[in-house]
Amino acid sequence: MWVARMSRRLAFARRSEMGKIQVVCIPGSIAPAAQRYAPLKAAVGDSVDLHWKDLEVYRDATPPADYSVELELQGIDRVAGALGLDRFHLVGYSGGGFLSIAYAGTRPDRLLSLGLFEAAAIPGTKTPYEQEALDALNARLRGLESGDFMKVFVSTQVKEGVQLPAPPVSSLEAMKQRATGIAAMMRSFESYSFERSSLREATFPAYVGYGDLTHEMEEVKAGILARLFADVRVQRFRGVHHFVPPDQIYTAAHAAALQDLWQRGELKARQAVAR
Numbered sequence: 159m160w161v162a163r164m165s166r167r168l169a170f171a172r173r174s175e176m177g178k179i180q181v182v183c184i185p186g187s188i189a190p191a192a193q194r195y196a197p198l199k200a201a202v203g204d205s206v207d208l209h210w211k212d213l214e215v216y217r218d219a220t221p222p223a224d225y226s227v228e229l230e231l232q233g234i235d236r237v238a239g240a241l242g243l244d245r246f247h248l249v250g251y252s253g254g255g256f257l258s259i260a261y262a263g264t265r266p267d268r269l270l271s272l273g274l275f276e277a278a279a280i281p282g283t284k285t286p287y288e289q290e291a292l293d294a295l296n297a298r299l300r301g302l303e304s305g306d307f308m309k310v311f312v313s314t315q316v317k318e319g320v321q322l323p324a325p326p327v328s329s330l331e332a333m334k335q336r337a338t339g340i341a342a343m344m345r346s347f348e349s350y351s352f353e354r355s356s357l358r359e360a361t362f363p364a365y366v367g368y369g370d371l372t373h374e375m376e377e378v379k380a381g382i383l384a385r386l387f388a389d390v391r392v393q394r395f396r397g398v399h400h401f402v403p404p405d406q407i408y409t410a411a412h413a414a415a416l417q418d419l420w421q422r423g424e425l426k427a428r429q430a431v432a433r
Contacts, residue, residue, distance in 0.1 A: 247270050276369065285378070362426060366380050366393070
């Protein structure tokens with residue numbers, strides 16, 4: 159017990175020396191981290207250090223032969239280690255949200271808070287409704303490639319009648335890489351073993367945001383996460399769906415909610431050190 163308390167105090171002292179809140183940001187499967195989180199960086203300014211962590215699936219032109227969820231989690235470990243971060247705040251969007259949840263459940267002592275916007279899925283055993291939606295998506299994607307794959311992948315994740323923007327990836331080669339990467343991520347997500355109950359033990363605060371124009375599955379996932387985390391805030395954004403430009407997701411209101419989350423995480427860490 160004494161060793162654990164001293165370890166917490168030393169880790170907090172190292173964070174305090176940095177002077178700023180330290181946040182690692184994981185993007186989804188389409189836009190890179192710098193593009194995805196640029197509006198958030200603009201909103202929080204220099205008061206917070208946001209560190210981009212792009213996906214390992216795009217490390218090379220094709221997904222690594224040994225690609226897996228664990229490979230992505232090790233990548234987060236590697237970046238945090240290079241930054242000298244024993245503990246940090248984690249923000250994830252879409253596929254990066256799935257990975258962030260997996261990280262939270264397997265490495266809870268590393269996190270000060272978890273901020274999510276429309277995680278692609280929740281790791282672990284699915285409810286019948288989740289499984290039905292995934293099976294329907296897989297059936298529609300089966301056999302498709304490049305542009306056709308991306309068109310179906312995007313259109314099935316918003317409510318009927320929603321007008322979609324132009325694809326953020328323009329070249330055929332980039333489209334093909336994204337389609338291949340998404341397919342690899344979906345396979346790795348399905349095969350990943352995870353106990354959702356592990357999230358009930360989280361001592362850090364969590365935040366779950368979603369748009370009201372995204373598929374109804376987002377409400378289902380938000381409800382599941384709200385029942386798993388002890389300290390969680392769920393926020394619905396009007397007029398927003400999964401594929402709007404990043405500046406329509408990471409608005410001033412969204413940034414304020416995340417800053418509140420980070421402050422609560424820092425406060426909990428200080429209280430834990432004092433005990």
